[in-house]
Amino acid sequence: MEKQILHVDVNNAFLSWTAVEMLKKGEKIDIRTIPSVIGGDETRRAGIVLAKSMKAKECGIFTGETLYQARQKCPNLKVYPGNYRKYKEYSDSLFKLLSEYTDKIERYSIDECFLDMTEYLMKDTLLNKAYEISRRVKEELGFTVNIGVANNKLLAKMASDFTKPDKVHTLFQNEIESKMWKLPISDLFMLGKKTVPKLYNMGIKTIGDLAKADKNKIIKKFGKHGLLMWEYANGIDKSEVQCKQEKPKGIGNSITLPKDINNLEELEKILLALAEQVTFRLRKYDMLANVVNVQLRTKDFIDRSHQGKLNYSTSSTKEIYSKAKELLEQTYKKGETIRLIGLRVDNLINKNEKQISIFENIDNRKQEKLDETLDELKAKYGYDFITRAGKMDIKRIVKLKDI
């Protein structure tokens, strides 16, 4: 039986949600109606466009570009900061509303959901449900969504991306040719800025060109990714809506430093703060890791990373930090000027799947216990309550974000 899929995508999510929040607080101007963007913090050297209004888009502003460039394009642009805690609340409210329609729902990102409606349609049509959802979200939550209606996830996602805002679009099998094949290749999901020029060089400019291209030739040139893009161009996607919230495969935190750093000692201090954040999140999932990865970005935007394996899995701040420090020393070249530092842990397992390792430091167990106790205090009194000695100065550098 054919699947009945909806893809719900919030229009200009961060900007819309900020607009709704401001209106609630008595603001007269709806920032959705003026040239405006949500931007990162320029004083922290994170000044990029995170979301834009339609008016800002008309000026040629795009997500990801610098606020500096955005202002050049639109001198009267209004820039507002983001509020992730609030965004999570709005995201939750949307998810709650959508959950009334089906249990088979996948939270694809903070502002996108896939709904498998196959078993939940009764006498109504998929399209009617889409219109109902669209209307209810607008009336009850105050922001608009685009909804894609199709028989698989890929086509639903492509459909929700057609014209915006506040639209419902279908993309059924018999509409692929008329609605999708005429689109430029860059509009296809999973075709990024590196692949598009390569296809152009092969004379493939539209999604239709790719769909009609020789499958084996595409596979030969692009490997596995080639097969995927050829299938997508033909509207083929067998993937299921993933209802259950999957455990993460890895957890990482990174920070663009407010000022470039060119010595190991200062980097180590930041690394410790990152280790505390990363392992705190790891323990919250009741998981352990045994791969540690340290990333550096130089002032010239050159990225370099080193990873290493532990002989056992752990969530201990001390153990992870100790390995991370070792990796940092391998990665950092003396005197080099660093813009960003990041720490990730990978190869995660559930805490209860842990095997006893002969390599494990007995101290590790005690450390994990200590960490747990500290976590409980953090949960009770707030993340900032517990601080390691000598960490206060780092606090001003690494702003602890929503955890």
Place this chain on the structure above:
DNA sequence: TCTGGGGTCCTAGGACCC
């Protein structure tokens, strides 16, 4: 005050083993 942060998956090449 020009370029975020959090993820997933894939690939190429080296080490190592038989």
Place this chain on the structure above:
DNA sequence: TCTGGGGTCCTAGGACCC
């Protein structure tokens, strides 16, 4: 002495997504 070759694990880096 004419330098195999398959399999696995590991690492660094890249491409893509929101």
